[in-house]
Amino acid sequence: MSGPGVGWYLIVAALLFGTGALGVMLRRSPLIVLLSLEIMLNAANLTLIAFARQHGSLDGQVFALVVMGVAAAEVAIGLGLIVAMARRRLPLDVDQASALRG
Amino acid sequence: MIETPSVDWLALSPTLALLAASIVALLAAVLVGPWLRKPIAAAAAFTGFGAATICAVVVYVDTERPAFVLEESLTRDRLAALAQVLLALTGAVVVLVSWAERRREEHGEYYALLAAAGAGMLFFVGAGNLMTLFLGLEWFSLCLYILVAFDRERATSLEAGLKYLIVGGFGSAVLLFGAALVYGATGELGFSQIAAAEAGGDAFLVAGLAMVIAGLAFKMSAAPFHMWTPDVYQGAPTSVTAFMSAATKIAALVVTLRVLVTAFPDESETWTIAVAVLAVISLAWGNLAALAQSDVKRLLAYSSISHAGFMLIAVAAGTERGAESLLFYLVPYAAMSVGAFAVVAARERELETDVRLESLAGLGWERPFYGIALWVFMLGMAGFPLTGGFFGKLFVFSAAYDAGDWWLVIVGVAATALSLAYYLNVVRWVYMRTGPELRVAPAGGSPPRDSALGVAVGAAVAVTIGSFFAAQPLLDLASDAASQLPF
Numbered sequence: 326m327s328g329p330g331v332g333w334y335l336i337v338a339a340l341l342f343g344t345g346a347l348g349v350m351l352r353r354s355p356l357i358v359l360l361s362l363e364i365m366l367n368a369a370n371l372t373l374i375a376f377a378r379q380h381g382s383l384d385g386q387v388f389a390l391v392v393m394g395v396a397a398a399e400v401a402i403g404l405g406l407i408v409a410m411a412r413r414r415l416p417l418d419v420d421q422a423s424a425l426r427g
Numbered sequence: 428m429i430e431t432p433s434v435d436w437l438a439l440s441p442t443l444a445l446l447a448a449s450i451v452a453l454l455a456a457v458l459v460g461p462w463l464r465k466p467i468a469a470a471a472a473f474t475g476f477g478a479a480t481i482c483a484v485v486v487y488v489d490t491e492r493p494a495f496v497l498e499e500s501l502t503r504d505r506l507a508a509l510a511q512v513l514l515a516l517t518g519a520v521v522v523l524v525s526w527a528e529r530r531r532e533e534h535g536e537y538y539a540l541l542a543a544a545g546a547g548m549l550f551f552v553g554a555g556n557l558m559t560l561f562l563g564l565e566w567f568s569l570c571l572y573i574l575v576a577f578d579r580e581r582a583t584s585l586e587a588g589l590k591y592l593i594v595g596g597f598g599s600a601v602l603l604f605g606a607a608l609v610y611g612a613t614g615e616l617g618f619s620q621i622a623a624a625e626a627g628g629d630a631f632l633v634a635g636l637a638m639v640i641a642g643l644a645f646k647m648s649a650a651p652f653h654m655w656t657p658d659v660y661q662g663a664p665t666s667v668t669a670f671m672s673a674a675t676k677i678a679a680l681v682v683t684l685r686v687l688v689t690a691f692p693d694e695s696e697t698w699t700i701a702v703a704v705l706a707v708i709s710l711a712w713g714n715l716a717a718l719a720q721s722d723v724k725r726l727l728a729y730s731s732i733s734h735a736g737f738m739l740i741a742v743a744a745g746t747e748r749g750a751e752s753l754l755f756y757l758v759p760y761a762a763m764s765v766g767a768f769a770v771v772a773a774r775e776r777e778l779e780t781d782v783r784l785e786s787l788a789g790l791g792w793e794r795p796f797y798g799i800a801l802w803v804f805m806l807g808m809a810g811f812p813l814t815g816g817f818f819g820k821l822f823v824f825s826a827a828y829d830a831g832d833w834w835l836v837i838v839g840v841a842a843t844a845l846s847l848a849y850y851l852n853v854v855r856w857v858y859m860r861t862g863p864e865l866r867v868a869p870a871g872g873s874p875p876r877d878s879a880l881g882v883a884v885g886a887a888v889a890v891t892i893g894s895f896f897a898a899q900p901l902l903d904l905a906s907d908a909a910s911q912l913p914f
Contacts, residue, residue, distance in 0.1 A: 331611075335611075342600075342604055345600070346597070349593065349597050355589060355593070358593055359593075359596075362593070362596040362597065362600060365597070365600035365601075365604070366599075366600050366603060368604065369600065369603040369604040369606075369607045372604065372607035372608065372611065373607045373610060375611075376607065376610050376611035376614070377610075379611070380611075380614035382614060384558075384610070384615075384616045385607075385610055385616075387558070388557070388558045388561075388606075388607075388610070388616065391558060391561070391562060392561070392603060395561070395562065395565045395569075398565070398569055399565070399569060399572075399592070399596055399599075402569055402572050402573060402592065403589075403592050403596075405573075406572075406576055406585065406588050406589050406592060407589070409576070409579050409585055410585050410586075410589065413579070413582060413585065415582055415585065415586070419589075419593070422586045422589060422590065424582060424583050424586055424662075425583055425586060425587060425590075425657075425658040425661050425662050426658070
């Protein structure tokens with residue numbers, strides 16, 4: 326049984342990547358920004374898996390598993406930072422994080 | 428009995444030494460009493476970086492021809508070994524710089540993360556396929572995100588950490604998507620297989636290549652992907668800034684060179700232009716913005732962006748001479764930037780405030796050793812003779828000229844002339860201020876004795892000046908390493 330071609334998967338992945346990139350650039354809450362980063366990584370995962378099926382090799386699938394592990398670690402650190410900021414009563418708003426500028 | 432894969436433990440030894448050091452430092456944080464934590468953790472990290480240096484030297488001497496490790500996921504060659512020696516030495520000096528950082532607790536975690544970040548960089552420079560490339564990049568980046576935000580009581584440190592995490596994560600995601608596209612175009616992950624399987628002019632491949640370059644440019648803080656650099660360098664603890672400015676740059680540039688040369692030889696016309704454009708933007712933006720800075724860490728951050736431009740000129744040459752001039756440039760650059768941030772750290776600990784240009788007034792008379800050292804680093808960054816920075820720039824320019832990029836040489840020379848303005852301005856503040864401006868006196872009495880920092884600054888001065896007088900032997904080492912790349 327043949328499913329949709331690899332092109333369709335790529336279109337979805339590109340849309341996801343664009344959504345994530347826009348989210349990182351436009352949203353103000355650091356939580357949503359972290360979420361958008363995850364969406365970008367998952368867009369890349371979808372691409373990797375689609376191509377792995379197309380080429381019939383397992384490399385891409387293994388890569389996607391590795392990326393999931395890395396993404397989990399990254400989000401753990403991000404949430405830790407946000408908790409540390411919340412405890413110090415710093416504003417949880419990316420636009421207001423502007424003590425450092427010049 | 429199942430067959431086990433053969434593992435080249437020697438090639439992995441530098442990374443493993445640092446991982447072991449990281450584990451020891453982390454165990455020290457939980458197992459020993461609070462008064463012993465700092466000495467044990469720092470000693471473990473220092474020993475780890477030292478052991479990694481020795482292992483990397485052995486690998487360098489022992490590697491006659493490039494080889495693959497672990498199913499071609501890592502490369503064992505002199506390029507990786509030389510970069511590992513540089514990274515490990517930088518790390519050891521940074522341990523000395525960190526020793527007297529004013530921090531009451533969490534020493535074990537700090538040194539464990541420093542050693543783990545070092546291990547990640549040592550792994551990264553040996554990357555042999557796109558998976559180890561991404562894994563190595565994230566390995567050291569994740570450690571650095573935490574290190575940047577380490578001073579939790581300072582709001583600026585947390586802010587810098589969050590900014591670095593967001594922008595760095597964005598860069599990694601771009602690199603990963605690029606890697607996925609390259610995998611799609613070629614069906615391969617290994618750098619040499621990608622080069623062999625290349626279908627010339629494939630749109631996926633070119634798009635993937637562009638995204639990989641952009642992702643690496645985020646890490647080496649080349650303009651226009653540099654926007655995080657000044658904020659993060661300013662907000663991070665100064666010893667972490669010293670480590671990032673030197674080590675991250677070494678790792679990112681060496682890997683950029685390796686990826687472009689080994690995986691994309693057929694696309695060299697495309698990437699030499701892309702890299703040259705990045706170099707020009709970095710030189711222009713870094714130098715112009717540095718002129719307007721009054722915070723010394725910010726100024727040095729913009730200076731590091733412009734140095735990324737100089738190093739990218741060497742990559743853009745796309746020749747063996749370019750590669751060897753890049754490797755040479757990294758030696759004095761690493762010493763000067765760690766040294767300059769170490770002097771800033773000394774001043775910061777003395778005054779207990781952020782170091783602005785005004786805070787440097789009188790440093791040359793109050794602390795003659797640090798004054799002279801800062802003077803040497805600034806002149807070295809500007810490329811004066813009697814420092815290795817002179818030969819670094821000279822070799823880069825001659826490599827670019829040989830490759831026919833004469834316009835890059837002109838931009839580089841103009842950027843150097845422009846950079847004199849702010850480097851010499853720092854020297855001016857250190858020495859030539861009198862009267863009321865000298866009132867910014869130390870907070871209370873004499874600063875704590877900090878011989879570890881003094882040793883670190885001394886070592887950085889020695890390397891900065893030594894790389895001028897020992898330019899030929901260093902260049903020979905660099906050219907041995909560069910000759911193992913497939914040009």
